[in-house]
Amino acid sequence: MTSSENSVNVDAVILVGGKGTRLRPLTVNTPKPMLPTAGYPFLSHLLARIQAAGIKHVVLGTSFKAEVFEAYFGDGSEMGLEIEYVVEDKPLGTGGGIRNVYEKLRHDTAIVFNGDVLSGADLGQILETHRTKEADLTMHLVRVENPRAFGCVPTDADGRVNAFLEKTEDPPTDQINAGCYVFNKQLIADIPAGRVVSVERETFPQLLAEGKRVFGHVDTSYWRDMGTPDDFVRGSADLVRGIAYSPLLEGKTGEALIDASAGVRDGVILVGGTVVGRGTEIGAGCRLDNTVVFDGVTIEPGASIENSIISSGARIGANARVSGCVIGEGAHVGARCELNAGMRVFPGVVIPDGGIRFSSDQ
Incomplete structure (x- = not known):
């Protein structure tokens, strides 16, 4: 990550207010950005990238289980940051959430992050694009192989954004909104306060209509929305293997990441x-x-698990087969059970030995 003189007078804003419903039951008791990801709460990786880029002041826009964030990160000093917290009493959408932190901003420029996204973008370069283009708003745009799954954002030859398009079968560009924006502070002041506002559907189109200087910083950096169990598992694995970059994992990447206190048998x-x-x-x-x-999971001998998430305190019985599943906190999957793709076992549920199978019991 490139540190830059552009970063010194910049606030970082991270929106972490969502309930993470697509990841239930993992998010029943834990906000999505705090789920363990490659050995750290997911949000820690983004905070480490912000710190590495030379940005010091961070404002977290929280809502669901807001107290969990401050209890873990405190004032941010252990990470070399200054973290402040703003709680949404009611959901305000992306734009409303950004406007809600306005009073905490210290500088004329703010870089805003969607707290659900795992990204490898160079923050210093995004800020440099904002400065050199003298932009009012700079959007990080990432090129993807299948833009049909997303709304897309075309730009002209100079990089200026000329439209925000909904999902379509025949998108005119492979550039999509990557959930990271650099705002001039005055634009945030102009967002209506105290009500639900979508930056994608309301704020950004309005800025274009007003002729504001809206530019895209386009790259092909690593990007993944961590909203589904499949994406969560893939993102964590990509961090462990070094495919996605995190300063927290320098020198630790490989096929597996094992906590020193874990017991792994022969x-x-x-x-x-x-x-x-x-x-x-x-x-x-x-x-x-x-x-x-x-943490604190027991996996008994002979079990086989792939593409899955096993929550704290769960137990997987001997010779069980688990593929593409989410196992909730304290759940117990009995010996010889077979759990296949898409199954979600909720916290505390007990499945007896041999209780679920897809093949005949031998």
């Missing part, structure tokens, strides 16, 4: 960017591939 195979949390015990002969295991 013959265990851990591949595909698997993470094993604190105090977790994995019995002999288990195989885990592309899986996120939280």
